[in-house]
Amino acid sequence: MVKNLNLFFDTKGPKMETVSALCYIIILISDGCGYNQVDAASLYQYGQTGTQVYQQFPVQISMSTYADGGSYDPCYIWQAFDNVASGATDSAAAATAMSTGHKTYGGAIGVGPDEQPLRNIMEFAEEQGMMTGVVTSVMLSHATPAGFVAHSRSRGRYGHIAQEMLGDSAVDVIMGCGNPYYDDDGNEFDDPCRNYGFVGGEDFWNEVMAGTVGSDADGDGDNDPWTLVQSKCEFEQLAQTDNPPSRVLGIPMVVATLQHNRSGDRTADAYVVPLNDNVPSLATMTRGALNVLDESENGFVLMVEGGAVDWAGHSNYSGRLIEEEIDFNRAVEAVVQWVEANDAWDQTLVIVTADHECGYLTGPDSGQHEDGPQWNPLVNNGAGNQPGMEWHSGGHTNSLVPFYAKGAYAQEFLNRIDGEDPIRGRYIDNTDLPNLLFDVLQQPVMAQ
Numbered sequence: 524m525v526k527n528l529n530l531f532f533d534t535k536g537p538k539m540e541t542v543s544a545l546c547y548i549i550i551l552i553s554d555g556c557g558y559n560q561v562d563a564a565s566l567y568q569y570g571q572t573g574t575q576v577y578q579q580f581p582v583q584i585s586m587s588t589y590a591d592g593g594s595y596d597p598c599y600i601w602q603a604f605d606n607v608a609s610g611a612t613d614s615a616a617a618a619t620a621m622s623t624g625h626k627t628y629g630g631a632i633g634v635g636p637d638e639q640p641l642r643n644i645m646e647f648a649e650e651q652g653m654m655t656g657v658v659t660s661v662m663l664s665h666a667t668p669a670g671f672v673a674h675s676r677s678r679g680r681y682g683h684i685a686q687e688m689l690g691d692s693a694v695d696v697i698m699g700c701g702n703p704y705y706d707d708d709g710n711e712f713d714d715p716c717r718n719y720g721f722v723g724g725e726d727f728w729n730e731v732m733a734g735t736v737g738s739d740a741d742g743d744g745d746n747d748p749w750t751l752v753q754s755k756c757e758f759e760q761l762a763q764t765d766n767p768p769s770r771v772l773g774i775p776m777v778v779a780t781l782q783h784n785r786s787g788d789r790t791a792d793a794y795v796v797p798l799n800d801n802v803p804s805l806a807t808m809t810r811g812a813l814n815v816l817d818e819s820e821n822g823f824v825l826m827v828e829g830g831a832v833d834w835a836g837h838s839n840y841s842g843r844l845i846e847e848e849i850d851f852n853r854a855v856e857a858v859v860q861w862v863e864a865n866d867a868w869d870q871t872l873v874i875v876t877a878d879h880e881c882g883y884l885t886g887p888d889s890g891q892h893e894d895g896p897q898w899n900p901l902v903n904n905g906a907g908n909q910p911g912m913e914w915h916s917g918g919h920t921n922s923l924v925p926f927y928a929k930g931a932y933a934q935e936f937l938n939r940i941d942g943e944d945p946i947r948g949r950y951i952d953n954t955d956l957p958n959l960l961f962d963v964l965q966q967p968v969m970a971q
């Protein structure tokens with residue numbers, strides 16, 4: 524339950540308050556999700572498009588995602604089928620742009636083109652006394668959560684990144700996979716197979732387990748070790764308890780992903796291969812994170828990533844793409860339920876977007892035809908059935924991605940439009956996302 528915030532009453536005097544009315548910022552990123560990925564999940568879930576909770580949000584625009592040195596030219600992009608297939612960002616540069624407001628090179632985690640650290644929105648929020656959290660369905664030290672918390676010249680330095688996230692940052696909630704003891708099906712590894720790479724190495728992990736790792740998260744000068752949450756049951760309890768721990772590391776009992784990497788036929792239709800049943804959903808993890816963060820006296824910033832939507836796109840696994848995007852959609856629903864249960868839209872900004880498209884997904888028979896490029900919509904085969912889908916890449920594209928926003932200051936994004944695309948309409952750039960937040964969080968507001 525949210526605290527009764529005193530932000531609007533400056534008892535000391537003047538009518539100007541120095542704290543923003545925006546207290547709760549929740550950024551949900553479906554990694555690798557373009558417009559057709561949203562439609563694929565919607566057709567499977569509902570038998571129609573436009574049905575997601577975020578597709579009822581008042582702000583529905585697009586966002587460009589290119590990395591440092593790149594560009595998005597809406598005329599050029601639609602001239603030939605393959606034009607969008609080059610010039611794409613990676614998740615590290617995109618996360619850095621969305622967390623710091625600066626374009627950087629592919630692979631960069633929270634550093635600029637000069638490899639120097641950039642201040643991110645989480646650090647900024649912590650300075651304002653807010654709590655912060657990151658949640659993902661892939662490894663906690665993977666590019667997107669790393670790009671919101673850590674600073675590293677290369678996304679592949681998982682060990683260093685994990686050590687910075689868990690040992691040096693002031694973030695209050697970190698949830699993601701990378702559990703050294705379990706495989707992708709949630710079975711315990713034999714000792715020699717254990718992979719400590721995503722959690723900072725064996726020695727560091729043992730210190731995390733012992734409760735001796737953790738920098739000062741609450742600003743009182745003392746180090747704050749992590750309360751570990753691992754089992755599905757523990758995650759469910761965290762989402763419901765009236766007395767949550769103040770700092771939580773949630774690491775489900777799988778190594779790489781909640782569900783995407785489980786064994787079985789990965790080309791099968793959605794849900795044909797039974798899901799891992801020992802791990803929480805992204806929605807349950809999100810509810811747990813919200814339950815910890817809403818104890819904050821000064822609000823919070825939370826980033827939630829559907830991380831394996833991208834992995835399914837790389838592999839062109841249509842069924843797993845749908846599973847992953849539905850898992851993400853349910854996390855958005857959990858966030859909206861939290862806002863509405865707390866009657867907090869006036870103080871909350873919810874953003875639903877992506878870091879880039881992956882897989883160049885279209886409907887069947889799309890491509891460069893004799894009379895020009897053709898982009899066909901997915902074919903609706905009814906709810907519960909795979910729609911007709913066609914993949915054109917094993918990598919990322921430079922497509923605009925969807926951008927949805929609702930709540931306090933959501934309309935402000937409409938004042939930051941960078942261009943108009945003939946198909947997708949008005950778009951902002953991924954750097955506009957944090958730059959708006961930086962502006963809002965430091966501007967004084969009238970006392971109410």
Ligand SMILES: [Zn+2]
Nearest residue numbers: 555833881919
């Ligand atoms: Zn990717």
